[in-house]
Structure formats: C-alpha cells, structure tokens
Amino acid sequence: MELGSTPADRPRPVGRGPKMHAAVLAATVAELAEGGYAALTVERVAQRAGVHKTTVYRRWKDRAALVVDALAEHIATDIPMPDTGSIGGDLREMARSLVGWLVSPTGRAVEAALISDAVRLPEIAEARARIFGDRFRRAEPVVARAVARGELPVGTDPSAVVSALAAPIHFRLLVSGGPLDDTVAEQAARITLAAARAGVLDTPARVAGPVDKG
Numbered sequence: 001m002e003l004g005s006t007p008a009d010r011p012r013p014v015g016r017g018p019k020m021h022a023a024v025l026a027a028t029v030a031e032l033a034e035g036g037y038a039a040l041t042v043e044r045v046a047q048r049a050g051v052h053k054t055t056v057y058r059r060w061k062d063r064a065a066l067v068v069d070a071l072a073e074h075i076a077t078d079i080p081m082p083d084t085g086s087i088g089g090d091l092r093e094m095a096r097s098l099v100g101w102l103v104s105p106t107g108r109a110v111e112a113a114l115i116s117d118a119v120r121l122p123e124i125a126e127a128r129a130r131i132f133g134d135r136f137r138r139a140e141p142v143v144a145r146a147v148a149r150g151e152l153p154v155g156t157d158p159s160a161v162v163s164a165l166a167a168p169i170h171f172r173l174l175v176s177g178g179p180l181d182d183t184v185a186e187q188a189a190r191i192t193l194a195a196a197r198a199g200v201l202d203t204p205a206r207v208a209g210p211v212d213k214g
Contacts, residue, residue: 023049024056028070033109036116037067037124064123071110071127072134075101081138087146091165091192094142095185098169103180115174135162152196160201165192 027049031040042063046053060066078101082093101107114128136159143158168188172178195201 020049020051020055021059024051024059024066025070025073028066029074029106029110032067032070032113033106036113037063037121037127040067042066064127067124068127068130071131074106074110075131075135076138078104078107081142083142083145087142087149087151087196088189088193090142090146091161091189092186094162095165095169095189095192096182098166099180099182099185102169102173111173132162146196153199153202155199155202156196157201157203160203161192161196164195164201165189 024045027045028040030048031045040063042053042056042060045063045066046056049056056066060069079094079097082090082097084090084093102111114124139158139162143152143156143161146152147154147156165188168191169180169184172180172184178184192201
C-alpha cells in the first residue's frame, strides 16, 4: 500500500469493455450534474467510476470529448427515438420523454450546467452543438419512416423537426417559467406535426425555393 493511501482512496475495479465504458460515462454525467463543466476533471471522473485516469485518456482525448459521449449516450437512453407506427405518436413520445428528462433531478442539473457554462466556455458550447447533432442524426429514421408512410412530405428536415419540437418546451423551461407537463408535450407535438405536414420544416434548399434569375 502506498504511503498515505487507504482502500477508500483507490479506484474499485469495474472490469473492462462495456462495463467500464458505461461506468465512466455514468460518472461523467454525475460529475457534470453535481459541479458543472468547469469543475469536471478526468481525475474526478476516474475516481467516481472506479478506474485509473490513464484508462479514461486511452478512450477519450480530453474532458470535452468525454462529456459529449457521456451526454449523447445519457440523452439517447433517457430520451429514445420511438417507433410507434405513426409520426404523431412518435412526436408525442419524444416530447414526453424530453419533458420527463428536463424535470428529473439529473436533467435539471445537467441543463443548468450546460447553459451557464456555455456562456463562459467555448468548448462546452461546441460540445452542445455536437450533442444536438447526434440527436438530429438519430431522428433521421423517424422522419424517413413518416415520409415513407406518406405522413410527411418528401424533403422534411429531421433537424428542423427536432428543433421545432424542443423549442416550445425549452421556452417554457427557460423563459416563461411555466410548469412542464404532458400538456406542454402534447402542444409541442401538435405544433411540430402541423408545421411538418405544411412543408414548413423542409430542408433549407426547399424552403428557400428556386433562385430567381430574372
């Protein structure tokens, strides 16, 4: 035993492979929720996860990459992309899952940390953009299925759909301060569905229309 160390100080082994990977990502989310991004360190994550910091650095080059992976995985698990058989049902499930996450203790803490830290730290603002990019990619099959079923017009932009769905929910959370509940989720889903069916959420090129050469 090293001088000054105790069994409680040393990481508890969590094994290798998927189990270790999951432990590190869970520890990252916990650290972010507790102290924010500015206070998060690879050393603290490693200690919480029960691994050595060299193990973390072998998989993630820095804390920004670690946070992106951790939050993308965490959000994908807590806010899954559904397949209910209809775009209306999918949008409702997505909205309800988002509301449920935002009102949970972890969701509230992570959201607050990301918002406050993004103002001061360019790297966390970039991380947020990468996390949203992951959500947009995961939404592509949802929109593709709806287009194939004839529920949405060809050219509907998945990123625009996700943005339209999340916007009123985040507005309620951050601006108006009203309660977040299933009613808010239902309204967000209906607004998004109506906009998408009307072609408002098409890809940017289709929304802009042909260039006038006259």
